[in-house]
Amino acid sequence: MRIEQIDEFRWRIPRQGKMQVEGLVFASAEMMKEIGQDHSLQQVSNVAHLPGIIGASMAMPDIHWGYGFPIGGVAAMDGKKGVVSPGGVGYDIN
Amino acid sequence: MRSGLSRTDIQPRLRDLVTRLYQNIPTGIGKGRTDLRLNRQELSRVLGRGAAWAVEKGMGVSEDLEYLEENGCLEGARPDLVSDKAYQRGRNQLGTLGSGNHFAEIQYVAEIYDPTAATALGLFSDQVTLTLHSGSRGLGHQVCSDHIRIMVEAAARYGIELPDRQLCCAPIQSPEGRDYLGAMSAAANFAFANRQVMTHWARESFMQALHLGPSQANLEVVYDVCHNIAKFETFEIDGRHRRLCIHRKGATRAYPPFHPETPERYREVGQPVLIPGDMGRYSYVLVGTERAYSETFGSTCHGAGRRLSRKQAKKQTRGRSLLDELEREGVVVMAAGMATVAEEMPEAYKDVAAVVDVVEGAGISRKVAQLKPIGVIKG
Amino acid sequence: MAYRFFEHTADIGVDIEATSFESLLTEGLRALTDSLTVIEKVELGLELKVDLEARSREDLLVEWLNEIVFLFDTRAVLLGQADLDVEAKSDGWCLRGTVRGERYDPNRHELKTLIKAVTYHQLEVRSSKVGWTARVVFDI
Numbered sequence: 001m002r003i004e005q006i007d008e009f010r011w012r013i014p015r016q017g018k019m020q021v022e023g024l025v026f027a028s029a030e031m032m033k034e035i036g037q038d039h040s041l042q043q044v045s046n047v048a049h050l051p052g053i054i055g056a057s058m059a060m061p062d063i064h065w066g067y068g069f070p071i072g073g074v075a076a077m078d079g080k081k082g083v084v085s086p087g088g089v090g091y092d093i094n
Numbered sequence: 095m096r097s098g099l100s101r102t103d104i105q106p107r108l109r110d111l112v113t114r115l116y117q118n119i120p121t122g123i124g125k126g127r128t129d130l131r132l133n134r135q136e137l138s139r140v141l142g143r144g145a146a147w148a149v150e151k152g153m154g155v156s157e158d159l160e161y162l163e164e165n166g167c168l169e170g171a172r173p174d175l176v177s178d179k180a181y182q183r184g185r186n187q188l189g190t191l192g193s194g195n196h197f198a199e200i201q202y203v204a205e206i207y208d209p210t211a212a213t214a215l216g217l218f219s220d221q222v223t224l225t226l227h228s229g230s231r232g233l234g235h236q237v238c239s240d241h242i243r244i245m246v247e248a249a250a251r252y253g254i255e256l257p258d259r260q261l262c263c264a265p266i267q268s269p270e271g272r273d274y275l276g277a278m279s280a281a282a283n284f285a286f287a288n289r290q291v292m293t294h295w296a297r298e299s300f301m302q303a304l305h306l307g308p309s310q311a312n313l314e315v316v317y318d319v320c321h322n323i324a325k326f327e328t329f330e331i332d333g334r335h336r337r338l339c340i341h342r343k344g345a346t347r348a349y350p351p352f353h354p355e356t357p358e359r360y361r362e363v364g365q366p367v368l369i370p371g372d373m374g375r376y377s378y379v380l381v382g383t384e385r386a387y388s389e390t391f392g393s394t395c396h397g398a399g400r401r402l403s404r405k406q407a408k409k410q411t412r413g414r415s416l417l418d419e420l421e422r423e424g425v426v427v428m429a430a431g432m433a434t435v436a437e438e439m440p441e442a443y444k445d446v447a448a449v450v451d452v453v454e455g456a457g458i459s460r461k462v463a464q465l466k467p468i469g470v471i472k473g
Numbered sequence: 474m475a476y477r478f479f480e481h482t483a484d485i486g487v488d489i490e491a492t493s494f495e496s497l498l499t500e501g502l503r504a505l506t507d508s509l510t511v512i513e514k515v516e517l518g519l520e521l522k523v524d525l526e527a528r529s530r531e532d533l534l535v536e537w538l539n540e541i542v543f544l545f546d547t548r549a550v551l552l553g554q555a556d557l558d559v560e561a562k563s564d565g566w567c568l569r570g571t572v573r574g575e576r577y578d579p580n581r582h583e584l585k586t587l588i589k590a591v592t593y594h595q596l597e598v599r600s601s602k603v604g605w606t607a608r609v610v611f612d613i
Contacts, residue, residue: 078266085263088263089343093285122584
């Protein structure tokens with residue numbers, strides 16, 4: 001997967017394939033090494049495929065692998081044309 | 095929650111205080127307290143009203159609600175769409191902490207980074223604080239399971255291609271989407287009510303253990319945030335107000351100063367955000383920023399994240415007495431199961447300070463204070 | 474018949490192998506109980522009926538294990554054995570049978586890891602040379 005560094009704490013996963021938006025990860029260079037070891041960046045890119053996603057599929061520095069959406073993931077969906085996903089919330093609701 | 099007490103005020107009675115908390119707040123698989131048994135109708139009210147239900151029952155004061163995200167109640171909750179199974183799981187679980195990474199922690203303010211913001215948040219050096227971390231319990235787990243099952247089928251029907259089945263979803267405006275949002279919001283309200291009930295019992299624990307009146311302990315809610323939620327929020331994008339469904343999974347809302355949803359008291363500093371760390375090190379209080387609003391839909395991190403699997407953690411604790419180790423570090427821990435303590439030991443988590451430094455460095459939150467644990471109860 | 478745990482950082486997965494689909498489900502139950510408590514200490518005096526339906530074998534496995542989670546959460550029963558019958562229907566699969574175990578007793582049953590839910594993540598059910606194999610992940 002292609003990952004571009006934007007600044008000290010921001011990393012971009014450029015749009016590719018059917019991604020609707022790009023991925024945006026907040027992390028330090030050191031954290032990125034660790035984050036790259038599980039499939040959570042792939043999950044950030046997977047979320048970017050969902051219909052109606054706005055802005056970017058984002059991940060906070062505590063990102064780790066989750067079911068469907070990564071834990072530490074943020075996604076904004078268009079209120080009319082977007083989708084809602086239980087995997088985007090998780091089992092521990094609220 | 096902040097208190098009117100300093101660390102030295104409670105230190106001599108710390109063990110009693112932790113014991114009281116542990117007695118008053120059921121943890122682990124323990125059912126809820128027998129003085130809080132709900133029939134289906136009452137539980138349905140909890141799901142509709144959230145934290146306000148508890149306040150109406152005398153558990154808390156109406157001022158508490160001002161300091162809860164969404165005032166402790168999501169509009170659009172549909173208790174009637176919550177399954178019978180979820181009701182059954184929730185019936186005896188209101189006012190229970192749960193297990194795993196859930197906890198109640200007594201802390202003190204160890205460091206202040208931003209004195210102005212700390213004053214606005216009512217925080218001062220060495221002050222005793224209390225953090226509760228718990229959610230919608232089995233009721234919420236069941237709501238999630240029920241709707242994943244429905245959405246796996248629905249996504250295919252709506253022709254949504256999924257790179258991963260667990261990413262299942264449905265259009266927000268579809269019957270499946272609306273049903274999920276209604277049931278999930280009801281589960282979120284259960285979580286708000288759950289923490290409100292435990293807030294009340296935490297206050298009682300302080301009064302009992304320290305022989306104080308309510309105004310002396312003076313436990314006030316600083317803020318209560320969600321971190322596993324999807325809800326409608328309005329953002330200005332390219333000069334246009336748009337209603338978006340924001341999914342935050344292990345992420346926290348972090349609204350900026352002067353946002354209408356930021357409580358009046360914090361208007362000039364921004365919405366408080368609580369970032370729990372592991373039980374041996376520290377947690378953080380942050381505030382939201384303008385940059386978070388414009389860049390991350392008003393969101394920031396949630397916590398530390400695991401470093402070791404539970405099994406690895408248990409392996410590393412073999413032959414060690416974690417409780418003694420923590421006590422030597424000045425942390426009194428009481429837990430329903432020793433397995434949980436091992437799985438949740440400090441080394442099992444990443445250093446939350448590194449996480450917080452990134453969100454501050456990126457400008458999507460600002461550090462206000464660091465809290466250090468002195469008493470913990472766990473499931 | 475056997476099961477073997479594998480672990481991610483934040484959850485437990487299990488690989489199950491059995492000679493029939495019914496015993497695959499029973500092994501799944503045993504794996505789940507084994508992660509909850511010391512399974513050898515679970516006595517089998519209590520009997521409950523189960524009756525479930527699902528569209529596919531995969532869904533049936535998840536439904537079934539989630540039913541066990543539900544029974545523990547609502548009635549505090551630990552289950553160690555099952556007698557099950559799975560039948561094909563026009564629109565899926567139907568499971569009927571009895572499960573055996575006992576009520577959780579904090580004095581006798583050490584609790585290991587509580588399970589919140591059984592997920593669809595990496596879910597796999599396959600027929601194999603031995604009979605059936607499956608992979609399933611528990612959220613904890």
